[in-house]
Amino acid sequence: xNIRQMAMKAKTVSPQxxxxxxxxxxxxxxxxxxxxxxxxxxxxxxNQADLRSAEHDNxxxxxxxxxxFDPAKIQEAIEGLKSLQQxxxxxxxxxxxxxxDKGLELFKVSCxxxxxxxxxESRPDALVQISSLCLKSxxxxxxxxxxxxxxxxxxxxxxxxxxxxxAGIPEGWIGLLETRADVQEMLKQDSxxxxxxxxxxxAFVGYIMDHSRIPVLGHADGICHVYxxxxxxxxxxxKITLDSKCQYVAVCxxxxxxxxxxxxxxxxxxxxKAVFDAHQVEQRGCERTRDxxxxxxxxxxxxxxxxxxTIISIKIVDSLAQAIEHINRYGSGHTDAIVTRDAGRAExxxxxxxxxxxxxxxxxxxxxxYRFGLGAEVGISTNKIHARGPVGMEGLMIYQWRLMGxxxxxxxxxxxxxxxxxxxxxxxxxxx
Amino acid sequence: xNIRQMAMKAKTVSPQxxxxxxxxxxxxxxxxxxxxxxxxxxxxxxNQADLRSAEHDNxxxxxxxxxxFDPAKIQEAIEGLKSLQQxxxxxxxxxxxxxxDKGLELFKVSCxxxxxxxxxESRPDALVQISSLCLKSxxxxxxxxxxxxxxxxxxxxxxxxxxxxxAGIPEGWIGLLETRADVQEMLKQDSxxxxxxxxxxxAFVGYIMDHSRIPVLGHADGICHVYxxxxxxxxxxxKITLDSKCQYVAVCxxxxxxxxxxxxxxxxxxxxKAVFDAHQVEQRGCERTRDxxxxxxxxxxxxxxxxxxTIISIKIVDSLAQAIEHINRYGSGHTDAIVTRDAGRAExxxxxxxxxxxxxxxxxxxxxxYRFGLGAEVGISTNKIHARGPVGMEGLMIYQWRLMGxxxxxxxxxxxxxxxxxxxxxxxxxxx
Numbered sequence: 001x002n003i004r005q006m007a008m009k010a011k012t013v014s015p016q017x018x019x020x021x022x023x024x025x026x027x028x029x030x031x032x033x034x035x036x037x038x039x040x041x042x043x044x045x046x047n048q049a050d051l052r053s054a055e056h057d058n059x060x061x062x063x064x065x066x067x068x069f070d071p072a073k074i075q076e077a078i079e080g081l082k083s084l085q086q087x088x089x090x091x092x093x094x095x096x097x098x099x100x101d102k103g104l105e106l107f108k109v110s111c112x113x114x115x116x117x118x119x120x121e122s123r124p125d126a127l128v129q130i131s132s133l134c135l136k137s138x139x140x141x142x143x144x145x146x147x148x149x150x151x152x153x154x155x156x157x158x159x160x161x162x163x164x165x166x167a168g169i170p171e172g173w174i175g176l177l178e179t180r181a182d183v184q185e186m187l188k189q190d191s192x193x194x195x196x197x198x199x200x201x202x203a204f205v206g207y208i209m210d211h212s213r214i215p216v217l218g219h220a221d222g223i224c225h226v227y228x229x230x231x232x233x234x235x236x237x238x239k240i241t242l243d244s245k246c247q248y249v250a251v252c253x254x255x256x257x258x259x260x261x262x263x264x265x266x267x268x269x270x271x272x273k274a275v276f277d278a279h280q281v282e283q284r285g286c287e288r289t290r291d292x293x294x295x296x297x298x299x300x301x302x303x304x305x306x307x308x309x310t311i312i313s314i315k316i317v318d319s320l321a322q323a324i325e326h327i328n329r330y331g332s333g334h335t336d337a338i339v340t341r342d343a344g345r346a347e348x349x350x351x352x353x354x355x356x357x358x359x360x361x362x363x364x365x366x367x368x369x370y371r372f373g374l375g376a377e378v379g380i381s382t383n384k385i386h387a388r389g390p391v392g393m394e395g396l397m398i399y400q401w402r403l404m405g406x407x408x409x410x411x412x413x414x415x416x417x418x419x420x421x422x423x424x425x426x427x428x429x430x431x432x
Numbered sequence: 433x434n435i436r437q438m439a440m441k442a443k444t445v446s447p448q449x450x451x452x453x454x455x456x457x458x459x460x461x462x463x464x465x466x467x468x469x470x471x472x473x474x475x476x477x478x479n480q481a482d483l484r485s486a487e488h489d490n491x492x493x494x495x496x497x498x499x500x501f502d503p504a505k506i507q508e509a510i511e512g513l514k515s516l517q518q519x520x521x522x523x524x525x526x527x528x529x530x531x532x533d534k535g536l537e538l539f540k541v542s543c544x545x546x547x548x549x550x551x552x553e554s555r556p557d558a559l560v561q562i563s564s565l566c567l568k569s570x571x572x573x574x575x576x577x578x579x580x581x582x583x584x585x586x587x588x589x590x591x592x593x594x595x596x597x598x599a600g601i602p603e604g605w606i607g608l609l610e611t612r613a614d615v616q617e618m619l620k621q622d623s624x625x626x627x628x629x630x631x632x633x634x635a636f637v638g639y640i641m642d643h644s645r646i647p648v649l650g651h652a653d654g655i656c657h658v659y660x661x662x663x664x665x666x667x668x669x670x671k672i673t674l675d676s677k678c679q680y681v682a683v684c685x686x687x688x689x690x691x692x693x694x695x696x697x698x699x700x701x702x703x704x705k706a707v708f709d710a711h712q713v714e715q716r717g718c719e720r721t722r723d724x725x726x727x728x729x730x731x732x733x734x735x736x737x738x739x740x741x742t743i744i745s746i747k748i749v750d751s752l753a754q755a756i757e758h759i760n761r762y763g764s765g766h767t768d769a770i771v772t773r774d775a776g777r778a779e780x781x782x783x784x785x786x787x788x789x790x791x792x793x794x795x796x797x798x799x800x801x802y803r804f805g806l807g808a809e810v811g812i813s814t815n816k817i818h819a820r821g822p823v824g825m826e827g828l829m830i831y832q833w834r835l836m837g838x839x840x841x842x843x844x845x846x847x848x849x850x851x852x853x854x855x856x857x858x859x860x861x862x863x864x
Contacts, residue, residue, distance in 0.1 A: 015760055019783035098805050104794060106804055113816050114786065194816035215647060215817050236839040243841035328447055350834050351451035354546065362536060362837025371845070372538055372833070373530050373855035384545050384626035385647050386818040389833045401804070401821045402782050405794025407668040409675035413803070423805035 001175075003142075003185035007192035009172035010115045010140035016170040018112045018138045022089030028167035029132055033081045035163040036074055036128070039155070043069065046151040047124060054148045067148055069124040077128040080376065084136050087375065090397055091138045097426030101419065103406045105426060111400045112138035114194040117186050117214070118378075121200045122146025127156050131174055133376050135164065137396040142186055142193065144177035146200070154178070187212035197379050202252075202306065217395060219382040221306050221332035222252025224364040227323040227349070229340035230261040234268050236361060237339040238275055243363040244337065246279050250308050252380060253335050253357075253367040257303060258314045259323045262288070265316045269293045281310045288316040303330040320345055324352045331355060333382045335367040335389075356382055356389035433607075435574075435617035439624035441604035442547045442572035448602040450544045450570045454521025460599035461564055465513045467595040468506055468560070471587070475501060478583040479556065486580050499580055501556040509560040512808065516568050519807070522829055523570045529858035533851065535838045537858060543832045544570035546626040549618050549646070550810075553632045554578025559588050561808050563606055567596065569828040574618055574625065576609035578632070586610070619644035629811050634684075634738065649827060651814040653738050653764035654684025656796040659755040659781070661772035662693040666700050668793060669771040670707055675795040676769065678711050682740050684812060685767050685789075685799040689735060689745045691755045694720070697748045701725045713742045720748040735762040752777055756784045763787060765814045767799040767821075788814055788821035 001009070036043065047069040054067055093110040100106055116139045120126045127145050134141035145153040157176035165171045177183060186193065190213040197217045198205045206220040226244050228237040244255035260268055265288070273293045276283050283295035284302050295314065302313040303326070317323045327336050337359035338349040350358040357367045367390060369377025374392030381387050387395035412419050433441070468475065479501040486499055525542040532538055548571045552558045559577050566573035577585040589608035597603045609615060618625065622645040629649045630637045638652040658676050660669040676687035692700055697720070705725045708715050715727035716734050727746065734745040735758070749755045759768050769791035770781040782790040789799045799822060801809025806824030813819050819827035844851050 012760075015756070015784045015786045018786070019780070100798070100803060100805065104798075209645065213641065215815075217817075233839070239839060239841055243843050247842045247846075324447070328444075346836075348451070350832075352447045354447045354450070355832070357833045357835065359835040360837060362835055362840040363842050365842035366532070366536075366835055366837075366840070367833075371532060371842070371853065373532065373853065383647075384830055385649075386830075388830055398816055398818075398820055400782075400787070401789045401799075403789065403791040403794055403798055404778075405792060405798075407665070407671060408794040408798070409671055410679045410795050410797035410803070411675050414679075421803065421805065 003177065003182050004189060006175040007115065007142060007186065007189035010142060010175060011192035013170040013172045014112070014114045014140040017140055017173050018091060018114075020138065020169060022091075024168055025089065025136055025138070026085045028135060028164040028169045029081050029085050031163040031167040032128070032132060032160050033078045035159040036078055039159050040071065040074060043074065043152065043155050043159075044071070046155040050149055050151045059148060063122065063148070066121065066123045069152055073125055077125050080129055081132055083375070084132055087136065087393070090136070090393055094428050095399055097428055099424040099426055100403070100421050101408065102422070104408045105404050107402045107404070108399050109402050110397050113396055113398050115140045115142070115192055116396060117142045117144075117193050117196045119144045119183060119196070119198040119200065119204075119208070120146070122148040124149050124152040124156060126199075127153050128160070129376050130378075131157075131160050133378065133393055134396065135169065135173070137393050139396050140173045142175045142177060144183050144186070150178060187214065190214045199379050215386075217381050217383060217387060217391065218379050219252060219332065219334055221382075222254070222334045223257065223304065223306050223330065223332040224253060224255045224334055225257045225259055225327050225331055225336045226255045226364065227259040227317075227327070227336070227338045228261060228264060228268055229320060229338055229342065229345055230263040231342040231345065232261075232264060232268075232339040233341055234264060234271070237268060238272055240337065240339055240361065240363050241272060242275055242279065244365055245276075245281060245312050246310065247363065247365050249310055251365075252306075253364050254308070255337075255364050256305065256307055256313065257330070258312055259326060260289075260314065260316050261320070261323070262316050262318055265289070265292055269314070276312065279310070281312055283312055283314055285314040286316060289314045306332070320348060324349060327353050327355070334380070335359065335364045337362065337364050356380075435609065435614050436621060438607040439547065439574060439618065439621035442574060442607060443624035445602040445604045446544070446546045446572040449572055449605050450523060450546075452570065452601060454523075456600055457521065457568055457570070458517045460567060460596040460601045461513050461517050463595040463599040464560070464564060464592050465510045467591040468510055471591055472503065472506060475506065475584065475587050475591075476503070478587040482581055482583045491580065495554065495580070498553070498555045501584055505557055509557050512561055513564055515807070516564055519568065519825075522568070522825055526860050527831055529860055531856040531858055532835070532853050533840065534854070536840045537836050539834045539836070540831050541834050542829050545828055545830050547572045547574070547624055548828065549574045549576075549625050549628045551576045551615060551628070551630040551632065551636075551640070552578070554580040556581050556584040556588060558631075559585050560592070562810075563589075563592050565808050565810065565825055566828065567601065567605070569825050571828050572605045574607045574609060576615050576618070582610060619646065622646045631811050647818075649811060649813050649815060649819060649823065651684060651764065651766055651812050653814075654686070654766045655689065655736065655738050655762065655764040656685055656687045656766050657689045657691055657759050657763060657768045658687045658796065659691040659749075659759070659768070659770045660693060660696060660700055661752060661770055661774065661777055662695040663774040663777065664693075664696060664700075664771040665773055666696060666703070669700060670704055672769065672771055672793065672795050673704060674707055674711065676797055677708075677713060677744050678742065679795065679797050681742055684738075685796050686740070687744065687769075687796050688737065688739055689747065689762070691747050691749050691758060692721075693752070693755070694748050694750055697721070697724055701746070708744065711742070713744055715744055715746055717746040718748060721746045738764070752780060756781060759785050759787070766812070767791065767796045769794065769796050788812075
């Protein structure tokens with residue numbers, strides 16, 4: 001089966017999958033867990049082969065660690081499947097109801113998006129997590145994991161496919177892509193795929209946004225700011241700036257630029273420099289910053305750079321307004337934080353910074369589905385439509401309008417003797 | 433100012449516009465109404481010139497009627513502005529709240545999308561309606577109306593721009609495009625425009641979807657079905673089929689294909705044919721249909737054709753499942769109706785038909801923002817993300833995550849002595 005056929009098949013079965021009830025989906029999730037236990041040896045053997053080949057290719061240690069799928073991680077995946085079973089079925093929730101006229105009732109009902117394509121990093125646990133999230137939300141899914149994990153992913157996808165089909169989920173709801181050429185092919189299937197969720201490298205996400213008509217949920221850049229206001233608690237600002245930059249540098253929600261109000265720059269920057277120096281952070285400052293502390297010069301390109309490294313750019317601003325303007329101009333609409341004791345200025349910042357996540361007096365690193373309490377995270381979105389910021393299962397849902405009549409026709413509501421609509425909101429109760 | 437500059441300006445002012453409070457937006461809406469009254473003569477003169485030139489170009493009567501902007505229509509536009517003032521400010525609503533830990537509280541807050549590009553038909557009242565909806569929802573907007581209405585639109589856009597700026601709305605929030613070349617240019621401004629809403633001809637919507645990286649909210653086709661089930665009340669089915677096809681043929685929610693269960697085809701089709709004949713509807717049937725009634729033959733292309741005319745294609749299906757399959761294969765995901773007395777079969781139909789609107793025992797023509805009680809309609813969407821079916825002001829909104837801490841950093845929540853998140857849902861109250 002080629003990718004086009006795989007996508008077509010997924011599209012064809014997606015309405016059946018959407019109609020599977022919550023109980024049956026939970027049974028399928030339990031069947032996946034059971035398969036992971038029963039076929040643990042096969043999974044571990046495939047993962048060993050992936051690891052050997054990655055070591056042979058001199059993959060860096062952190063990547064090897066993520067690639068590894070050992071009994072402990074399998075157990076974690078099983079826990080994840082169990083907690084997913086505890087969640088209510090997100091399909092079929094009545095979101096609103098309105099009587100249009102006597103006996104003519106309109107309901108807005110949650111439903112899956114349909115077919116989702118997910119491209120993810122070399123973590124085999126991600127395959128289990130994403131496919132189970134899609135199953136629970138009633139979405140068919142095409143998966144492409146990191147090439148380094150290909151043997152493990154192949155075994156996992158096969159086990160999930162078999163286990164779920166035995167549990168009555170329509171065959172073809174899950175498909176595994178194996179090569180980059182497969183991904184190219186997938187990007188063309190806009191007749192069959194409703195949404196692409198790319199995780200992983202930013203350049204790659206940008207490429208996908210440029211090369212597909214399918215809507216993309218994700219973020220190309222994470223240029224996050226910490227703004228230290230003139231009313232900031234400076235020792236809090238130090239702590240937050242350090243955490244935002246250094247707690248984990250290689251991620252999209254790490255800070256790349258520090259903005260400092262001119263009134264506190266003299267007091268704050270020398271202390272902050274000492275902290276950064278102690279953590280081996282390379283600092284690149286604007287001219288005014290360099291009048292205060294001895295750091296490297298920042299050039300204009302720095303304001304637009306996502307370092308993903310122990311580097312930070314620093315700029316002194318005249319005012320809150322200038323900080324906001326800088327963020328809206330150079331940021332990527334991901335996560336931006338203000339440190340201030342002034343609630344009014346915090347509100348202005350939040351009202352005017354056009355980013356998915358705006359934070360007060362805390363680290364940009366909190367921008368994460370798990371920390372937000374969303375359960376499993378589908379991805380982080382800098383889109384301006386559908387879903388923004390950390391996206392949980394809700395991002396895989398949409399709705400359908402259901403109108404229940406009893407012979408109602410529009411011609412009765414037009415012309416000189418037109419009937420009037422009542423448009424009376426209905427109390428909600430699930431139809432299923 | 434060229435289109436790129438216009439879009440850039442709109443993007444720049446959009447965070448300010450997003451932060452304007454509800455009272456001030458209402459004052460600006462009132463100022464628009466006042467300007468329409470005060471400058472009525474100027475508007476009427478421009479509209480007369482548009483009408484003269486349209487008559488000269490032999491525009492059909494229905495189009496002339498839509499183009500006309502007379503004192504009665506101006507009064508209607510003013511009423512629309514008044515009712516918009518009555519609506520609550522949709523910006524800043526707290527949609528959910530969660531305590532992540534003591535003193536660390538997360539809120540999901542509604543906000544405008546940002547900058548919207550709307551392309552609409554030759555109705556000057558549409559310009560007033562769309563721009564006022566955008567203003568109320570805090571979105572900057574670039575507008576392109578039908579060329580026939582260009583003089584009227586120019587006057588209206590100028591009046592709205594002036595009136596709102598005087599009322600304190602940031603200058604540049606509204607821009608008027610005048611030519612098709614302007615539209616081409618707008619489609620390229622994906623750095624500044626967040627959403628395109630094209631109304632009007634289907635070919636045009638398809639063109640836009642193909643030629644822009646900006647997300648598009650709309651529908652290219654409206655291939656709507658009426659399925660007459662074996663448990664249908666046949667006289668109800670007759671009435672609904674007639675209304676769905678004939679109440680207004682030139683619109684996207686009119687039915688194009690009639691599906692009939694084989695068990696009732698013999699009883700239903702001869703009666704339906706008589707009704708269609710009486711209404712001069714051309715009928716194109718599958719072979720089995722033609723065994724029962726004398727109609728033209730349907731070819732495969734008919735199942736994919738949006739006639740927008742007094743033509744209908746008719747197919748006999750073996751089962752409910754076959755009807756669903758036909759709709760999912762050939763339909764456009766717009767609006768599909770089932771006529772049946774069997775609630776279980778209706779539910780199966782609604783669960784499995786992958787369309788924005790699924791209707792039971794009523795006409796497809798109800799698929800409309802006004803009839804749905806959504807207030808003004810932004811458009812009808814066959815997208816699978818963000819907004820589906822008739823879209824009201826809600827479709828112009830998205831949300832932002834706001835996290836309020838007190839020095840919280842992620843490093844405290846990791847490692848061997850990690851603090852735990854509480855993830856306790858908060859009672860909602862608006863922060864503003």
